[in-house]
Amino acid sequence: MGVSERKEREKEQKRSLMLEAAEALILEKGLDNLNMTEVAERAEVSKGSLYQYFESKKDLVLGICDKATGLLTKEIQKVLTEDKPGIELVHMIGATFMTFVTQHPEYFRAMRFHDNIKETSDLEGSTFLDSCSTNMQSSFTCMVRAIQIGMQDGSINPSYDPKELALILWATSHGMVSMAYQHQNTQHFNLLSELGINLNSLFENFMKVIGCGIATDKQKTNYDSQSFFETNGKN
Amino acid sequence: MGVSERKEREKEQKRSLMLEAAEALILEKGLDNLNMTEVAERAEVSKGSLYQYFESKKDLVLGICDKATGLLTKEIQKVLTEDKPGIELVHMIGATFMTFVTQHPEYFRAMRFHDNIKETSDLEGSTFLDSCSTNMQSSFTCMVRAIQIGMQDGSINPSYDPKELALILWATSHGMVSMAYQHQNTQHFNLLSELGINLNSLFENFMKVIGCGIATDKQKTNYDSQSFFETNGKN
DNA sequence: CCATTATTGTGACTACCGGTCATTTTTTGA
DNA sequence: TCAAAAAATGACCGGTAGTCACAATAATGG
Incomplete structure (x- = not known):
C-alpha cells in the first residue's frame, strides 16, 4: 500500500507551500523582517506545524x-x-x-x-x-x-x-x-x-x-x- | 569657556570606546551574535547609556x-x-x-x-x-x-x-x-x-x-x- | 560654598520573536 | 468502530532590542 509514499509526497508539497509563503514575505518585507509567525499564518498552518517541516x-x-x-x-x-x-x-x-x-x-x-x-x-x-x-x-x-x-x-x-x-x-x-x-x-x-x-x-x-x-x-x-x-x- | 567643546570631545571618546567594545565582540562571536547588553557590559556602561550614544x-x-x-x-x-x-x-x-x-x-x-x-x-x-x-x-x-x-x-x-x-x-x-x-x-x-x-x-x-x-x-x-x-x- | 538646574547614567521593565511542548485533532489499519 | 500512530495546534518560555522613570553627577549663578 502506497500510504507512506503518498504521505511523503504530501509532506513535500506542504513544505513547498511553506517555502513559497516565506519567499513571498521576503519579497514583500525583506529577509531581515522575515517572521516565523507570519510565515505560518501566510502558509495557513500553525507555528508548531511549521517547525515540523523546518528545524529553525x-x-x-x-x-x-x-x-x-x-x-x-x-x-x-x-x-x-x-x-x-x-x-x-x-x-x-x-x-x-x-x-x-x-x-x-x-x-x-x-x-x-x-x-x-x-x-x-x-x-x-x-x-x-x-x-x-x-x-x-x-x-x-x-x-x-x-x-x-x-x-x-x-x-x-x-x-x-x-x-x-x-x-x-x-x-x-x-x-x-x-x-x-x-x-x-x-x-x-x-x-x-x-x-x-x-x-x-x-x-x-x-x-x-x-x-x-x-x-x-x-x-x-x-x-x-x-x-x-x-x-x-x-x- | 570651553566646556561644551570638552564635553563634545569626551562624548566622542566614549562613543569610540563603545565602538571598540562592539568591534571586539564582533570579532569574537560574529555580527549575528552581537548583543547590546554585552556591548554595554564590555564598554563598562549601562544599556541606557549605550543608547544615548547610538540610536539603535x-x-x-x-x-x-x-x-x-x-x-x-x-x-x-x-x-x-x-x-x-x-x-x-x-x-x-x-x-x-x-x-x-x-x-x-x-x-x-x-x-x-x-x-x-x-x-x-x-x-x-x-x-x-x-x-x-x-x-x-x-x-x-x-x-x-x-x-x-x-x-x-x-x-x-x-x-x-x-x-x-x-x-x-x-x-x-x-x-x-x-x-x-x-x-x-x-x-x-x-x-x-x-x-x-x-x-x-x-x-x-x-x-x-x-x-x-x-x-x-x-x-x-x-x-x-x-x-x-x-x-x-x-x- | 550652597542651591538650582541641566546633563548624563542606570537597570528594571516592556514588547516582540524564535522556538518548545503538552494537548487535541486527524489519519491509519484492523 | 476503535485504539494506536501521526500531525497540528497555540499557549507558553527565554532571550534580546529598546524605553523610561528615577538617580547621580556636573555645570551655573549668586
Whole structure:
C-alpha cells in the first residue's frame, strides 16, 4: 500500500507551500523582517506545524537557498549543452547568473544568507546545507568545464589554471551580480543611475574586459556579445 | 569657556570606546551574535547609556561601518598620491582593499551590514548612514581618478568610459575580496584549499586578467604585479 | 560654598520573536 | 468502530532590542 509514499509526497508539497509563503514575505518585507509567525499564518498552518517541516528559521531560509541553487544550477548546466566556443559559454553562464538574480531577488537574498550562516553559525545540521553546497559545487564545475572547452577549442588562453580562472570568474561575476542586485533592490543606491549607466551596458563591458583578459589573441576581437537583457526589459 | 567643546570631545571618546567594545565582540562571536547588553557590559556602561550614544543596534554597526569606510578611503587616497602609471594605481587600490579586509574582517562585516540596511530598512535616520555613503563615494572617485590617470599616461585603454570601468573594477574587486573574506572566516569554505590555490596567487591572476582586459596594447605584458601579500603572511 | 538646574547614567521593565511542548485533532489499519 | 500512530495546534518560555522613570553627577549663578 502506497500510504507512506503518498504521505511523503504530501509532506513535500506542504513544505513547498511553506517555502513559497516565506519567499513571498521576503519579497514583500525583506529577509531581515522575515517572521516565523507570519510565515505560518501566510502558509495557513500553525507555528508548531511549521517547525515540523523546518528545524529553525535558518533551516527555512536554507530551504529556499537549496531551491534557488538547484534552479540556478539547472539553468547553468543547460548552457553547457550548447555547441558554442568556450568563451561564449562563459559569457552565457555569466548572463544566466545575472538574469537569475534580477528575476529572483528573494533567491539571491537566501543565497547570501547561506554564505552568512556558514560564516557565523555553529552549523547545527540542516539537511539543506549539504544540498546547497552540492548545488554550488555543480555550478562551479560548469564554469570549469566551460573554460576547459574554451582552452581546447582555442578561444580561451590556456596559460591559466582552469580552476583558478573559474574561481576568478565566479568571484567577479558574483561581484557584478551583487551590484546589479543592489541597483534593483536598494533604495538610495544611486550609483548607476547617477552615472547614467545601465545594467545591460555594464554587464557587457564587464564581459568585454574579462573576455579580453582571458581570450586567445586570435579570438580577441571576436565576441561582440549581444545584449543578454534584450528579452526582459529591466532598467 | 570651553566646556561644551570638552564635553563634545569626551562624548566622542566614549562613543569610540563603545565602538571598540562592539568591534571586539564582533570579532569574537560574529555580527549575528552581537548583543547590546554585552556591548554595554564590555564598554563598562549601562544599556541606557549605550543608547544615548547610538540610536539603535543598527546605528551602532553603522558607526563601525563609518569608521571602517573612513579608514579604507584614507588608505586608498594615499595610493593616489604615488607617482605611478594609472594601471599600477588600479592594482594598488585593489591590493589595498584586499589587505584591509583580510586584516579587519570585522570592518568588512560592518560594511556588508551597511549594504543590507540600505536594502531592507526604512532608513530611519542615522547620522552614520550619510557619512558611510560619502566615504564610499570617495573611494569610488579614487578609482575613477586612477583610471583617468591611466588613460592619460597611456597605460589604460581609453576606449572605455572611465566611470563605467571604475564601477566594473569596484564590483569585481568586491567579489574577489568577498571570496578572500570567506576563505579566511568561514568554516567549511573548502574551495580554495581544496583546489590547492592560495589567495595571493588568486588575486594576482585576477589582476592579470583585469589588467590584460583594460591595458593598452603597448602595456599588455608590462605589469608583473609583485605579490601584495609579501608583508603579511596569511594563508 | 550652597542651591538650582541641566546633563548624563542606570537597570528594571516592556514588547516582540524564535522556538518548545503538552494537548487535541486527524489519519491509519484492523 | 476503535485504539494506536501521526500531525497540528497555540499557549507558553527565554532571550534580546529598546524605553523610561528615577538617580547621580556636573555645570551655573549668586
